[in-house]
Amino acid sequence: MTALSIVDALALLATLAAALFIALAWKNIPRDVAVLFTMILVVVLYRNLSNLLESAAITNALDTLEDNAEVFLPVFWGFLLYALGQQVDKKARADLTASLAMRNQELQSIVYVASHDLRSPLVNVRGFSNELASSCSQLAELLDNPDPDEETRTRIAAILKEEIPECLGFIEAGAGSMDRIIDGLLKLSRAGAEEIDIHPLDMNHLILGIRQALSYQIEQKHAAFTLGDLPPCLGDESQVAQLFSNLIDNAIKYLDNRRPGRIAVTGWQELDRAVYCVTDNGIGIAPEDHEKVFGVFCRLHPDKPTPGEGLGLNIVSRILERHHGTIRLESKPGQGAAFYVSLPRP
Amino acid sequence: MYQDNEIIMLILGLSVFIFVIIRRHEVIRIPVAGPLMASFAVLVAAYIFTVLEGPFYPRLFNLIEHICYAVSSILLAVYAFIAFFRRKGLR
Numbered sequence: 001m002t003a004l005s006i007v008d009a010l011a012l013l014a015t016l017a018a019a020l021f022i023a024l025a026w027k028n029i030p031r032d033v034a035v036l037f038t039m040i041l042v043v044v045l046y047r048n049l050s051n052l053l054e055s056a057a058i059t060n061a062l063d064t065l066e067d068n069a070e071v072f073l074p075v076f077w078g079f080l081l082y083a084l085g086q087q088v089d090k091k092a093r094a095d096l097t098a099s100l101a102m103r104n105q106e107l108q109s110i111v112y113v114a115s116h117d118l119r120s121p122l123v124n125v126r127g128f129s130n131e132l133a134s135s136c137s138q139l140a141e142l143l144d145n146p147d148p149d150e151e152t153r154t155r156i157a158a159i160l161k162e163e164i165p166e167c168l169g170f171i172e173a174g175a176g177s178m179d180r181i182i183d184g185l186l187k188l189s190r191a192g193a194e195e196i197d198i199h200p201l202d203m204n205h206l207i208l209g210i211r212q213a214l215s216y217q218i219e220q221k222h223a224a225f226t227l228g229d230l231p232p233c234l235g236d237e238s239q240v241a242q243l244f245s246n247l248i249d250n251a252i253k254y255l256d257n258r259r260p261g262r263i264a265v266t267g268w269q270e271l272d273r274a275v276y277c278v279t280d281n282g283i284g285i286a287p288e289d290h291e292k293v294f295g296v297f298c299r300l301h302p303d304k305p306t307p308g309e310g311l312g313l314n315i316v317s318r319i320l321e322r323h324h325g326t327i328r329l330e331s332k333p334g335q336g337a338a339f340y341v342s343l344p345r346p
Numbered sequence: 347m348y349q350d351n352e353i354i355m356l357i358l359g360l361s362v363f364i365f366v367i368i369r370r371h372e373v374i375r376i377p378v379a380g381p382l383m384a385s386f387a388v389l390v391a392a393y394i395f396t397v398l399e400g401p402f403y404p405r406l407f408n409l410i411e412h413i414c415y416a417v418s419s420i421l422l423a424v425y426a427f428i429a430f431f432r433r434k435g436l437r
Binding site (some may be wrong): 012017037047055074 | 351354357358359365366368372373375376382386390393409415420422423425427428430431
């Protein structure tokens, strides 16, 4: 065996391996790419076989046909690269269409929910504005009397001290509620539109900063906060901070007042991902609500005085979407919740 | 000396290579473009050595030409493994 025949044998084996891989994945390869790739492999296979037979001094009978077939190889390569480029464009177009459809659906749901949620405080504001107008006209009538009797004075006092402040209180509350909804919508739009600067993040440092910022709320709830050793991840610092701030803030808000609160943030590496887990022993979430909590303006306990617009987890999922991350929730009522966040790692 | 088909192969190979260089921004978006492009570049290099082996150092350039073919085939196999087999196709 000469050095040349070893090289040619190696080339032949590599080509056979390529042919085997393409044969095994045949049904998953677009037809034009598969055909062009096969044409290239046939020519290469023939050339390598011809070279091997010649270098091993067996025969050079395949030489003429090899020379003729080889001429087409660069042309096949050109077509193959063009076809692969077309596939990339096709996939990019499909991804863009899917993303636009998703955004459109999301926008529709935001408009629907926002208009629905804005309507109820608006109805309150309009109703109490009418009440206020009626109280004012009653007051004007009563004040027309230059010499009011005792009953009139009591009525004027009732209007001034009770009815008008009550109406103003409800109007103020309605306006506050609308302000919070608009503020939430603004946050939502920022989470999806701000420029992001992706770089490796020291998650231990980042979560420690969030813990310090939320220390007042944690102490108020007498909760214990545990922080494990977290692996680094790739992300935009301010957005990833907002993501974990929302998760930890939620964990604090929904702690169970009947037992000492415990919140823990842990993390580990899984192949090319960094996985973080934010757990609490709070009131938990029923399995049927697991998807709902990531919706816009979703509040599972609107009757409870917990502050917030019901946007925290929606913002979390938007941030993760922009970072090619994922989130998974494990929770049962009364047994706390665990949010598993996965982000690309450096 | 060299043969006509070797010159035609070189011209066609270089034409496609220039086309790839001009449209490199689109080509690099192809999944697993590295081994594929390297395989093609090494193939074009083999065509150059095929022509060179005629007038200069026939034994040396012939060996280099065959090494280039082998490397090109190995890179093609690597591409086929990563792009088609490990990723379960391009779809």
